[in-house]
Amino acid sequence: RPAVAGGRVIGRGDGSPPIRTLVAHIRPDNAASLALFGRAGFHAAGEGSVHGALCRVFERPVPRPAPRVVAIVQARLGSTRLPGKVLLPLGAYPVLGHVMRRVARAASVDRVVLATTTHPADDPLIDLADREGWSVVRGSVEDVLDRYMTAARAHDADLVVRITSDCPLIDPEVVDEVVAASLDEAWDFTANTIEPRTYPRGLDTEVISRTALARAWAE
Numbered sequence: 001r002p003a004v005a006g007g008r009v010i011g012r013g014d015g016s017p018p019i020r021t022l023v024a025h026i027r028p029d030n031a032a033s034l035a036l037f038g039r040a041g042f043h044a045a046g047e048g049s050v051h052g053a054l055c056r057v058f059e060r061p062v063p064r065p066a067p068r069v070v071a072i073v074q075a076r077l078g079s080t081r082l083p084g085k086v087l088l089p090l091g092a093y094p095v096l097g098h099v100m101r102r103v104a105r106a107a108s109v110d111r112v113v114l115a116t117t118t119h120p121a122d123d124p125l126i127d128l129a130d131r132e133g134w135s136v137v138r139g140s141v142e143d144v145l146d147r148y149m150t151a152a153r154a155h156d157a158d159l160v161v162r163i164t165s166d167c168p169l170i171d172p173e174v175v176d177e178v179v180a181a182s183l184d185e186a187w188d189f190t191a192n193t194i195e196p197r198t199y200p201r202g203l204d205t206e207v208i209s210r211t212a213l214a215r216a217w218a219e
Contacts (some may be wrong), residue, residue: 073112074165077080159209
């Protein structure tokens with residue numbers, strides 16, 4: 001049962017469903033408890049009784065925890081038009097290095113994950129990730145959606161930000177704007193790539209809820 005101590009709500013932490021509303025029944029003459037629950041953000045919700053004793057009822061909604069936002073950068077070395085393009089040098093870093101660093105600057109993103117394949121040809125990406133300390137997940141060679149689902153599960157994502165690895169000028173502020181729109185509207189899918197396009201190519205950002213991603217993966 002949740003309790004309030006020093007104006008701070010203590011959760012139950014036993015794995016049961018999350019608490020949505022806290023309700024307090026306080027005797028009218030219990031000034032100390034009335035003051036304590038007032039400081040804890042409870043508001044009056046009428047009168048009631050407990051074991052026949054008159055009491056005042058106070059309620060406080062429990063805010064849901066902020067969703068965990070995980071950016072997944074998909075990369076492989078099997079490009080046919082420009083083989084190995086994500087490892088080509090661009091200034092001080094390879095192309096992929098710029099992408100990973102810039103996405104990590106997005107304030108809304110909790111974790112950036114490199115998602116690549118289990119094909120041996122992509123081992124150099126793992127070597128780079130190890131050197132740079134990046135989180136990395138390996139998955140299906142052919143099924144990109146399955147690769148995303150694997151990464152989302154591995155890092156407990158509530159929202160997945162899809163970023164391609166050949167966009168070294170990806171803008172962290174644009175990423176934040178797309179994530180904010182997704183959160184504000186609670187959309188399953190949010191993107192700046194929907195036609196007619198208003199953002200230049202290279203700033204492509206797509207956000208999908210874990211629920212919608214799982215549904216698409218299952219179907």
